[in-house]
Amino acid sequence: MSDFSMEQIDAYLAKGLKDRWHMVCPSRFVGDRAVSLRRLGYKLALWREPANGKVHCLEDHCPHRGAPLSMGFVLGDRLGCAYHGVEVDCRGTVTRVPGSPGCKLEGAKAARAFHVEEQAGMIFIYNASQEVDAPPPLRLPEYLNSDEWSHFPCYVEWGNDYRYVADNVMDPMHGAFLHKQSHTMSEGASQAEFAIRDLEQGFVFEKTGQKNVNFDWTELIDDGTAMWHRLEIPYPKTGGPGGNFTIIGMYTPISRELCAVVFWRCRKVSGWQRDTWRFLYKNRLEARHWQVLEQDRIALENMELDAWDREFLYQHDMGIVRQRRYLRRLAAEQMAAAQG
Template identity: 50%
Template sequence: MTDNTVTEDAIAERVALGPLNRWWPIVSSWMVTDTPLGLTRLGEKIALWRDKDGSVHCIEDRCPHRGARLSMGWNLGDRLACWYHGVEVGADGVVKDVPAIAECPMIGEKCIKSYPVFEHMGGIFAWFGDELHEEADKFDMPEEFESDEWSAMLCTAHWKCSWTYAVDNVMDPMHGAYLHAVSHSMAEGDREAKMQIDKTNTGFIFGKSGQRDVNFDWIEWGDTGSFWLRVSPLPYRKEAGPGGNFGIIGFVTPIDAENCRVFFWRTRKVSGWQRDAWKFMYRHKLETLHWDVLEQDRVILEGMDPDARDKEFLYQHDTGLARTRRHVEQEAKDQLENVAANGTKQAAQAAE
């Protein structure tokens, strides 16, 4: 019998950097131009660029020759050329040319990782797969992302804290009445509540028993090829323009163990001319107010110690975030065990 169990430390490390085999939003669309861009996401250095048709490509940000960052090099359309000695690497991670030498065995070899990407609603998503899942799986997007009836605008920011803190924060609806007590949208509602969990097909909803559509009353956690969060739609004041309640679809992407990028799409069911009116209104009147609320979240989370979880004392309002943590840990564990089992199988076959 072989042992495919993975250590607690390995699981903790995977959780800290984000479970694999999922889509993660990595950056706003406007940030990626024809000048190569180097980023770190899930602890991996990646290089992004657009070709002349505007399509986005993403590969590991490491030249297979001697390790210079490819994002410091040149965009040749379907490939990047390294600044250091000119090696050219395609969007598929295969070396296309080594101009400094007549014949080089590196040419034609897939030497670095390439990342499937797609662009949607002003954001770029990349697939982070393990060695058994280099091909991307499907992402069943939340309805707000797929239907023409919805409008969504992206707010994104860098927070200097673990991505798990930012997820916990969203999975904790009760903080709205306190942390955001002085804000444009969350000053109403109970400051004391009993919470409940209701299962859904793709995750669960955690919310206040008996209060809906007053404050930040419930939150949904979904895992459909990507981890996402849906914040209960809030009613909006009349002067906020046309359309229904105002919601958020959120994602948190680890940069490394101590930093993350939050992506909050502000959603509203609104179409036709009303959509333009709403977008204008949002950009000119509401966006700053939302940034103020996000700043309150950022400041409180960045002030917490990195080992805050080791000393916490959870109560009933924290059952939602506890459930999410269990889910994320289980996913990380399953993924690592699969890879370990596959390695064991291959070693056994090689020994036969």
């Protein structure tokens, strides 16, 4: 990291890491008509092929004059620009220039294309540092792709830097204060000692003397292709079948002051228990979970953009420090690789 200033590294991180899959939006956001979204420092055009439902993503910039491709029309795996009719396929290649057939723009790979996956009710793109024909597979955790688990995605857009959300999740102690009125977080000590436990693909930040009482630990996982947090909220029997309530979180920058956030709420249930849990969640629990998220949103959105520069961290913040150092190290490595 010595070759780059902290300001350079943080500016790089503000747009998200490269060579990782990033959540973009819920599947329901993208239909047969193209939509425009800002993510990861790009303005993106996403659309769904009418014939097969496959989602595609290009930078929302026509290579001819820069008009938004999202304003145009869907032609299967291509977009036609509304400005002059230039057609660009999902690989970024210009396939047709109606106003000047045979011109040098036809056949040129002139638009930036992104690999897309759709899983667990969400759309993901691979933020490649350089063009790749085939990205590594997106491997979400078992809680989101196993028949033994049921999950609900909870998507929000918050008015703060996405890293504030990551810090918030890597801070189990705030649950005993900010969320102390919650039906699931009212128990447990308001004082604790924490420790860091290394994993093969990340680490756990956990209370040393308390478990299965409150929001007692957070796990950061980075398998080299995607990154997420996992935590558990203990549930009373009145909360229905499935044991502890597992949350998987991913966060994507929209701008320095806006981010896309998804928390999947998961429980290990199958058969009749799955039906019971899903009914109970939609009818009793979901509103309570939104109340908890609203507490987080208000706190984070009202923090100043330079809050990091005026911190006085203590023992409860070891996980945040470890996480920030990890992200900055990855950013510095990627910046150095880009320089050759």
